[in-house]
Amino acid sequence: MTPGHSAAGRSAANLRVTGHGPGAPGKFIEAVDLSLSFGSTPALRGASLGVAKGEIVAVMGPSGSGKSTLLHCLAGILVPSSGEVHFNGMRLDRLSDDKRSALRRDRFGFVFQSGQLVPELTAEENVALPLLLSGMRRGPAMAAARTWFPTLGLDGLESRRSGELSGGQAQRVALARGLVAGPEVLFADEPTGALDSVSGELVMNLLVTAAREQGTTVVLVTHDARVAAYADREVVVRDGTVSTLTGAKP
Amino acid sequence: MSVPLTLLGLLERGPSHGYDLKRDYDAYFGQGRPLRYSQVYATLSRLARDGKAAAGPVEQGAGPERRRYVITDEGVADVDKWLAEPAPPEPDLQSELFAKVVLALVLGKHAGNYLDVQRAAHLQRMRELTEFKRQGGTLDVLLADHALYRLEADLRWIDHTAARLDTIARTVRGQS
Numbered sequence: 001m002t003p004g005h006s007a008a009g010r011s012a013a014n015l016r017v018t019g020h021g022p023g024a025p026g027k028f029i030e031a032v033d034l035s036l037s038f039g040s041t042p043a044l045r046g047a048s049l050g051v052a053k054g055e056i057v058a059v060m061g062p063s064g065s066g067k068s069t070l071l072h073c074l075a076g077i078l079v080p081s082s083g084e085v086h087f088n089g090m091r092l093d094r095l096s097d098d099k100r101s102a103l104r105r106d107r108f109g110f111v112f113q114s115g116q117l118v119p120e121l122t123a124e125e126n127v128a129l130p131l132l133l134s135g136m137r138r139g140p141a142m143a144a145a146r147t148w149f150p151t152l153g154l155d156g157l158e159s160r161r162s163g164e165l166s167g168g169q170a171q172r173v174a175l176a177r178g179l180v181a182g183p184e185v186l187f188a189d190e191p192t193g194a195l196d197s198v199s200g201e202l203v204m205n206l207l208v209t210a211a212r213e214q215g216t217t218v219v220l221v222t223h224d225a226r227v228a229a230y231a232d233r234e235v236v237v238r239d240g241t242v243s244t245l246t247g248a249k250p
Numbered sequence: 251m252s253v254p255l256t257l258l259g260l261l262e263r264g265p266s267h268g269y270d271l272k273r274d275y276d277a278y279f280g281q282g283r284p285l286r287y288s289q290v291y292a293t294l295s296r297l298a299r300d301g302k303a304a305a306g307p308v309e310q311g312a313g314p315e316r317r318r319y320v321i322t323d324e325g326v327a328d329v330d331k332w333l334a335e336p337a338p339p340e341p342d343l344q345s346e347l348f349a350k351v352v353l354a355l356v357l358g359k360h361a362g363n364y365l366d367v368q369r370a371a372h373l374q375r376m377r378e379l380t381e382f383k384r385q386g387g388t389l390d391v392l393l394a395d396h397a398l399y400r401l402e403a404d405l406r407w408i409d410h411t412a413a414r415l416d417t418i419a420r421t422v423r424g425q426s
């Protein structure tokens with residue numbers, strides 16, 4: 001009897017493949033020297049970050065260091081008190097509220113740290129929401145939403161009210177909602193935080209596959225190194241600044 | 251890892267020639283370092299001497315060794331016992347990571363830079379392993395996961411240490 005796998009030469013030391021190297025940090029999204037305080041609490045103090053088109057960047061760092069705040073500034077949800085946010089050559093931080101909302105709706109997808117599903121809506125309505133908001137008719141929007149359920153291991157939960165989902169299920173629904181409209185950029189804040197390692201892996205494989213297929217740029221906040229390892233590179237936020245030492249190829 | 255018990259375990263599947271055992275051992279466990287034939291045959295005759303396996307009669311044929319081995323009840327019991335007992339946890343107390351941090355602190359250098367560089371190197375390796383997993387077969391995934399979890403453990407230690415570096419530095423310097 002022989003092993004079913006041609007595994008000769010397998011070893012941790014031999015597991016080398018060419019990954020998607022970080023390349024030169026491009027300018028699809030660029031934050032320059034962002035500062036932002038909540039009252040007297042400084043959340044960002046001169047944070048800078050460049051993300052190339054199609055790149056998947058993991059944002060890591062201690063709790064309270066400013067990761068979510070940075071993500072919200074990059075996504076135009078928050079406006080920094082100083083510094084610049086460029087998206088595709090536009091000054092995002094200088095757009096009017098209406099224009100920023102429209103941009104978020106039409107070109108960005110979000111997975112928030114706290115989930116933020118609409119509890120009264122069903123799971124599939126939550127997923128369909130970005131499509132409905134951008135004017136798609138209900139029938140096709142719901143049909144598109146439903147296709148995400150089997151791949152995320154959520155079969156049979158389509159018409160469950162989202163307030164009645166488990167934390168991990170809600171998180172996967174939120175991910176589907178973030179990806180459903182095929183956004184140019186996906187901002188994901190701890191998208192695997194409530195998941196066990198097996199569903200976390202499923203979600204990350206799906207996220208990376210979807211992003212690569214659609215050329216989606218992904219900014220992914222995570223404290224989990226195994227999740228960050230799905231990204232092309234990582235940056236570390238400490239005390240409101242982006243550490244420059246990391247993310248470099250050793 | 252115990253080569254004799256692993257070979258004995260492979261023998262539990264059914265009577266085998268040394269040649270087949272070596273080939274399967276290399277495929278499952280060799281990790282790029284195949285067993286030598288001499289090692290396999292020496293191990294098998296020792297297992298036979300100790301009553302863990304029995305050697306069959308020499309068979310007709312031109313091969314180097316035409317003798318099949320069969321596991322004994324005692325051998326089966328040994329394999330079961332080995333599989334049920336935990337391997338000794340290896341705390342790796344004298345790791346290079348530990349040594350570099352302590353030495354940097356003793357010398358009054360900024361260990362944070364080292365920790366940053368080390369964490370970047372660890373994550374780079376984790377990325378390679380993750381990409382490998384996405385392309386590999388079941389056993390490759392299993393092995394890559396094992397490496398990933400170990401690297402993750404190092405990274406957690408790196409983050410935990412980095413977060414307390416000032417306190418640690420004061421204590422370490424106080425000791426010298």
Ligand SMILES: Nc1ncnc2c1ncn2[C@@H]1O[C@H](COP(=O)(O)OP(=O)(O)OP(=O)(O)O)[C@@H](O)[C@H]1O
Pocket residue numbers: 038039041042043061062063064065066067068069070113
């Ligand atoms: N809405 C808010 N009002 C007041 N302070 C806030 C607000 N949001 C964040 N902060 C503060 O800003 C700092 C950065 O918070 P942020 O949420 O960006 O951290 P984080 O890195 O995402 O942390 P975590 O890993 O815990 O999610 C913290 O000190 C936090 O208490």
Ligand SMILES: [Mg+2]
Pocket residue numbers: 067068069113189
């Ligand atoms: Mg956060």
